[in-house]
Amino acid sequence: xxxxxxxxxxxxxxxxxxxxxxxxxxxxxxxxxxxxxxxxxxxxxxxxxxxxxxxxxxxxxxxxxxxxxxxxxxxxxxxxxxxxxxxxxxxxxxxxxxxxxxxxxxxxxxxxxxxxxxxxxxxxxxxxxxxxxxxxxxxxxxxxxxxxxxxxxxxxxxxxxxxxxxxxxxxxxxxxxxxxxxxxxxxxxxxxxxxxxxxxxxxxxxxxxxxxxxxxxxxxxxxxxx
Amino acid sequence: xxxxxxxxxxxxxxxxxxxxxxxxxxxxxxxxxxxxxxxxxxxxxxxxxxxxxxxxxxxxxxxxxxxxxxxxxxxxxxxxxxxxxxxxxxxxxxxxxxxxxxxxxxxxxxxxxxxxxxx
Numbered sequence: 001x002x003x004x005x006x007x008x009x010x011x012x013x014x015x016x017x018x019x020x021x022x023x024x025x026x027x028x029x030x031x032x033x034x035x036x037x038x039x040x041x042x043x044x045x046x047x048x049x050x051x052x053x054x055x056x057x058x059x060x061x062x063x064x065x066x067x068x069x070x071x072x073x074x075x076x077x078x079x080x081x082x083x084x085x086x087x088x089x090x091x092x093x094x095x096x097x098x099x100x101x102x103x104x105x106x107x108x109x110x111x112x113x114x115x116x117x118x119x120x121x122x123x124x125x126x127x128x129x130x131x132x133x134x135x136x137x138x139x140x141x142x143x144x145x146x147x148x149x150x151x152x153x154x155x156x157x158x159x160x161x162x163x164x165x166x167x168x169x170x171x172x173x174x175x176x177x178x179x180x181x182x183x184x185x186x187x188x189x190x191x192x193x194x195x196x197x198x199x200x201x202x203x204x205x206x207x208x209x210x211x212x213x214x215x216x217x218x219x220x221x222x223x224x225x226x
Numbered sequence: 227x228x229x230x231x232x233x234x235x236x237x238x239x240x241x242x243x244x245x246x247x248x249x250x251x252x253x254x255x256x257x258x259x260x261x262x263x264x265x266x267x268x269x270x271x272x273x274x275x276x277x278x279x280x281x282x283x284x285x286x287x288x289x290x291x292x293x294x295x296x297x298x299x300x301x302x303x304x305x306x307x308x309x310x311x312x313x314x315x316x317x318x319x320x321x322x323x324x325x326x327x328x329x330x331x332x333x334x335x336x337x338x339x340x341x342x343x344x345x
Contacts, residue, residue, distance in 0.1 A: 060339065063331060
């Protein structure tokens with residue numbers, strides 16, 4: 001079996017108007033020992049593209065905004081071209097801590113196909129509306145995709161070479177997370193959840209927090225209609 | 227004795243015939259936008275309108291056989307089903323277009339990487 005080294009691990013970051021944060025995040029990732037980063041700029045209106053480019057990352061640009069999931073998929077396709085053995089996806093707003101990548105890679109190294117980061121395994125208590133929305137989202141995800149997970153809407157995930165090759169999704173806008181779970185179930189991939197730290201950054205606080213429930217409902221409606 | 231024909235029946239029948247004729251002509255001319263599915267949808271929708279215009283008692287017979295109370299209820303129900311079908315069809319088309327756009331944008335973004343010319 002080919003030994004996995006930092007050279008064939010690619011970190012994929014979708015960005016859109018994250019110019020103020022991207023260089024700090026890329027530096028943080030590099031400081032943690034990962035020099036291969038694929039940044040997919042989803043038609044930002046700010047200087048995200050130029051700032052990422054200045055940090056020696058592989059920077060790809062969507063000429064039209066296609067949504068976070070479409071950007072992640074572009075990153076995965078790039079990782080395939082670059083013959084990555086492991087692809088790690090994380091958010092571009094700095095909420096995910098690159099320190100958590102290590103535990104994910106260790107699990108892939110042990111033969112796990114997909115490692116899912118979970119915000120809800122770190123033992124911290126959460127407000128009840130968020131708890132309810134998350135559990136309802138998890139239940140609907142299980143109903144639609146046949147897979148029970150504690151965090152159905154986390155983009156902090158690691159994929160083995162096999163998973164990179166076989167997972168196929170068509171979703172563009174914040175539904176890929178659930179679609180990946182369906183693919184794990186359908187393709188009989190093995191998976192593991194690990195606790196991840198979520199940092200409260202200025203940028204992350206402005207993003208919707210209960211998208212998991214909304215996306216689970218949308219996934220169910222889609223599977224009924226199409 | 228000739229049956230009494232109301233003004234709205236004539237108008238509906240004329241409009242329905244016009245749409246049916248137009249749909250058929252487009253299909254015979256093999257116009258690109260006129261697919262068999264579209265033609266069938268046209269025949270289903272405007273054919274039903276024509277049928278109800280020519281035989282106004284038909285909704286009553288259908289509603290009686292299906293167990294609906296009023297003629298109007300039947301028409302509203304049928305209309306509701308047809309509108310829903312059209313919405314689903316439109317959603318499917320939009321979804322496919324969205325996917326196609328994403329694919330084009332993705333190919334464009336990956337072009338330089340695939341060619342090995344990315345700076």
